[in-house]
Amino acid sequence: MLRELWDSLNDALEALGAVIQFLLRLIVNTPRALMRFDLISQQIFNSGALSLVIIMLSGLFVGMVLGVQGYELLQRFGSEEALGEAAAIGLVKELGPVVTALLFAGRAGTALASELGLMRATDQISAMEMMAVDPIQRVVVPRFLGGVIAMPLLAAIFSVIGIYGAQLVGVQFMGVDAGSFWSQMRASVALSDINEGIVKSLIFGVACSLIAVYQGYYATPTAEGVGRATTYTVVTSAVVILFLDYLITAAFL
Amino acid sequence: MGKSRTLNLGTGAFVLLGFAALFFLTTQTTSRGLPFMSPPHYDLTAKFDNIGDLKVGSPVSMSGVEIGRVSKIDFDEADFKAVVVLRINARYSQIPTDSDASIYTQGLLGGKFIGLTAGGADTYLKDKDQIDFTQSAFVLESLIGQVLANFTKSKAEAPAAEAAPAAAPADSKAAAKPKAAEKAK
Secondary structure (H helix, E strand, O other): HHHHHHHHHHHHHHHHHHHHHHHHHHHHHHHOOOOOOOHHHHHHHHOOHHHHHHHHHHHHHHHHHHHHHHHEEEEEOOHHHHHHHHHHHHHHHHHHHHHHHHHHHHHHHHHHHHHHHHHHHOHHHHHHHHEEEHHHHHHHHHHHHHHHHHHHHHHHHHHHHHHHHHHHHHHHHHHHHHHHHHHHHHOOOOOHHHHHHHHHHHHHHHHHHHHHHHHHOOOOOOOOOHHHHHHHHHHHHHHHHHHHHHHHHOOOO | HHHHHHHHHHHHHHHHHHHHHHHHHHOOOOOOOOOOOOOOOEEEEEEEEOOOOOOOOOOEEEEEEEEEEEEEEEEOOOOEEEEEEEEEEOOOOOOOOOOOOEEOOOOOOOEEEEEEOOOOOOOOOOOOOOEEEEOOOHHHHHHHHHHHHHHHHHHOOOOOOOOHHOOOOOHHHHHHHHEEEEHHH
């Protein structure tokens, strides 16, 4: 019993060490991968632009829910004007980065993992090594960087659409005064809140992309292995995102 | 070639959209705005004994119309007062020199703002002038403290008419007297 616990702890530490080593390899290869910016640009398109629809739709609905819930709660105290403030701070600091990262793990992370896993399973990665093309530099780093660049932009878009959604419900449907909605928001949202959101989404971008490319690159080269890599990508990303979110929030307080 | 062109176009549009969103967040949802877009303004200072939870960015209003914002809050160690810098929109350039500034609360528990009440002087406040007549923030805690002190005092006084005046702090005693007498009846 104790032995098993010790073993699983060892395994977890070993996996963490392997992931960090992989991250260092990616960072070392980044300068040379930057020379081929077209590859990175393509990955920004794959991870970012193709995730736009789901991010925007989710942002709109999350904002609208915030609008309805916030309005219900705040009108009891006769302070429904604070809706703008509540929605903006909630979105910019927490919901924007976290929900975007979860959706990103589901939409782009799985795509990255299964793509790399299939490359591994169909020996494309070995073929590159045979041709003296470094697969890390040619395939993995552009995907990783694309995700890291796309995430903060996606989170910002999510927050803006969410604020629009809250405004739609609060101001258009429920009749909160538009002027006080925006002025209360402006009076209470500080630049540090926005910075916190950006830092969070950057860190989540690194974590999500790293987990996805790691799982895909080291996937067992079978159909089952690729499937498992995809599953692990989502599960690990979700847990890591929420854990990191707690850490960063605590650090910023 | 055509494919990579549309792809680059898509990437560019996405990155542009993302930066537009960041720009919107920093300029439209915070009180920061853009330095080169901020309207012409001038600064007034006012000293308060207590500013409550007035913050940088709180509105400054006159007759309920917002005419500026608090741009800086400092503490003057010489006379132990809070020094508040009010950034007033240059459109409102005719504020009489004997106007007074008070700190009010928006709603029951809302944020604080500064309300200016026009005086009757013929001369107007200019940049870097100081507003001399100020009234501090209404601090809910001290008011509750006073009410509680009155309450305990009136309870103590009820049995033995004037036996226990020590319960309340000295300054609230004067205000408490009439109420306490009423309660005692």
